[in-house]
Amino acid sequence: MSAxxxxxxxxxxxxxxxxxxxxxxxxxxxxxxxPAGIMAEHLHTRDKAGLFDVSHMGQVKLSGExxxxxxxxxxxxxxxxxxxxxxxxxxxxxxxxxxxxxLMVTCFTDHLFLVxxxxxxxxxxxxxxxxxxxxxxxxxxxxxALLALQGPAAKDVMNRLGPKGAELTFMGGARVEIGxxxxxxxxSGYTGEDGFEISVDEDKAEALARLLLEQPEVMPIxxxxxxxxxxxxxxxxxxxxxxxxxxxxxxGLNWAIGKRRREEGGFPGADIIxxxxxxxxxxxxxGIRPEGRAPMREHTELTDASGKTIGEITSGGFGPxxxxxxxxxxxxxxxxxxxxxxxxxxxxxxxxxRVASMPFTPHRYHRG
Amino acid sequence: xxxxxxxxxxxxxxxxxxATVGITDYAQQQLGDVVFVELPSIGKKVTKGGDAAVVxxxxxxxxxxxxxxxxxxxxxxxxxxxxxxxxxxxxGKGWFFKMKLSNSGELDSLMDEAGYKAFVExxx
Numbered sequence: 001m002s003a004x005x006x007x008x009x010x011x012x013x014x015x016x017x018x019x020x021x022x023x024x025x026x027x028x029x030x031x032x033x034x035p036a037g038i039m040a041e042h043l044h045t046r047d048k049a050g051l052f053d054v055s056h057m058g059q060v061k062l063s064g065e066x067x068x069x070x071x072x073x074x075x076x077x078x079x080x081x082x083x084x085x086x087x088x089x090x091x092x093x094x095x096x097x098x099x100x101x102x103l104m105v106t107c108f109t110d111h112l113f114l115v116x117x118x119x120x121x122x123x124x125x126x127x128x129x130x131x132x133x134x135x136x137x138x139x140x141x142x143x144x145a146l147l148a149l150q151g152p153a154a155k156d157v158m159n160r161l162g163p164k165g166a167e168l169t170f171m172g173g174a175r176v177e178i179g180x181x182x183x184x185x186x187x188s189g190y191t192g193e194d195g196f197e198i199s200v201d202e203d204k205a206e207a208l209a210r211l212l213l214e215q216p217e218v219m220p221i222x223x224x225x226x227x228x229x230x231x232x233x234x235x236x237x238x239x240x241x242x243x244x245x246x247x248x249x250x251x252g253l254n255w256a257i258g259k260r261r262r263e264e265g266g267f268p269g270a271d272i273i274x275x276x277x278x279x280x281x282x283x284x285x286x287g288i289r290p291e292g293r294a295p296m297r298e299h300t301e302l303t304d305a306s307g308k309t310i311g312e313i314t315s316g317g318f319g320p321x322x323x324x325x326x327x328x329x330x331x332x333x334x335x336x337x338x339x340x341x342x343x344x345x346x347x348x349x350x351x352x353x354r355v356a357s358m359p360f361t362p363h364r365y366h367r368g
Numbered sequence: 369x370x371x372x373x374x375x376x377x378x379x380x381x382x383x384x385x386x387a388t389v390g391i392t393d394y395a396q397q398q399l400g401d402v403v404f405v406e407l408p409s410i411g412k413k414v415t416k417g418g419d420a421a422v423v424x425x426x427x428x429x430x431x432x433x434x435x436x437x438x439x440x441x442x443x444x445x446x447x448x449x450x451x452x453x454x455x456x457x458x459x460g461k462g463w464f465f466k467m468k469l470s471n472s473g474e475l476d477s478l479m480d481e482a483g484y485k486a487f488v489e490x491x492x
Contacts, residue, residue: 038400042426294406318426
């Protein structure tokens with residue numbers, strides 16, 4: 001894809017001004033890092049607060065009568081019980097029980113607010129338009145930017161600039177005025193830290209980003225550290241750790257299948273997914289800790305002691321807060337228990353690793 | 369002693385038939401924080417342009433190619449415990465390996481410092 005055809009976010013000029021190293025991601029030109037570098041950006045987010053531009057993600061508003069019940073026909077999450085001001089993680093599934101995308105749904109009094117992955121948004125929107133009943137209105141919020149403020153000091157920043165936002169608890173959402181700019185704020189994120197995702201009109205996005213960056217705790221963070229932070233937090237990256245060939249149960253996302261939905265089904269692939277929930281799966285997503293210092297990256301083959309293939313790494317790299325390599329991937333269920341010794345084939349060499357529990361760094365969400 | 373550079377952003381310091389090999393400051397800047405270095409084994413026969421070592425940043429793994437043909441005679445094992453030395457001192461303590469050159473004629477095609485500087489400026 002040539003530079004001319006890339007989409008940009010409302011913060012593109014700011015990224016350049018800040019010295020962002022711009023790369024292509026999901027059709028957008030995005031900063032992979034700033035001059036501080038991925039390591040410093042990652043550690044700063046865990047220590048204080050980082051500001052991420054995630055405006056490439058898709059923001060969609062669904063409204064209409066019985067909108068929650070309508071959305072439930074496409075996802076296994078409990079959406080009807082979601083109260084206004086509460087948010088939930090869920091999945092678009094297909095008839096084979098595979099995952100079309102993962103998304104966040106926030107309930108507001110008169111609509112549902114969805115955030116979907118950048119790389120899937122066109123397909124997601126087409127999927128919803130095709131399958132949701134005509135009584136549901138789908139509005140793509142093209143004119144919105146999305147910022148994430150993540151880290152233990154994010155609450156201090158929010159308390160200073162938009163105190164109503166700091167009153168939210170994990171997976172809560174509200175309309176909040178931040179420095180005089182009206183935003184839709186949720187207390188959530190993709191780093192394992194406490195923090196906020198802030199949806200804002202695109203013409204106010206740069207002013208808001210500058211205001212947040214002026215705060216002494218806040219540093220701009222690129223996609224490189226976003227990836228290492230979410231990997232340490234054990235969170236799935238769509239297209240890598242989950243996709244149409246993995247089911248929610250194989251991925252260990254059983255908690256995303258609502259209790260009532262387990263009884264009632266009524267979402268694509270329910271027969272397969274609910275059967276796997278009862279009887280288990282042949283393979284499972286697990287955390288993996290290499291024993292040495294060599295990172296084990298996506299597509300690294302995993303074997304047992306005899307050399308038989310048992311799975312593959314789907315995300316892997318160096319964890320700056322862990323101070324060593326971390327990975328996740330799928331292995332045969334018989335070898336999925338914590339502490340199991342496995343082998344990874346790295347550049348033709350068999351290197352030792354162990355199945356490990358995730359997250360690699362403890363989640364520090366504000367549950368109130 | 370002479371310094372030569374490759375288009376793959378490696379440097380060699382040549383003393384007689386022994387060359388010390390590392391990656392340039394430009395290369396380490398492009399890579400970002402180095403978190404792992406895989407060094408060749410001593411005695412490994414390397415060929416010009418062939419794989420010699422691996423350097424990994426937080427984000428990705430990159431090959432380090434041998435700038436010349438010969439045999440690895442020494443490696444900088446300090447990098448195993450302190451891979452960030454490649455970022456901190458790429459042209460000094462961050463060297464990767466030393467090799468015995470088997471064909472000094474190969475070195476003629478490499479760039480000198482001024483040539484490499486111009487090459488890097490041309491990439492911007």
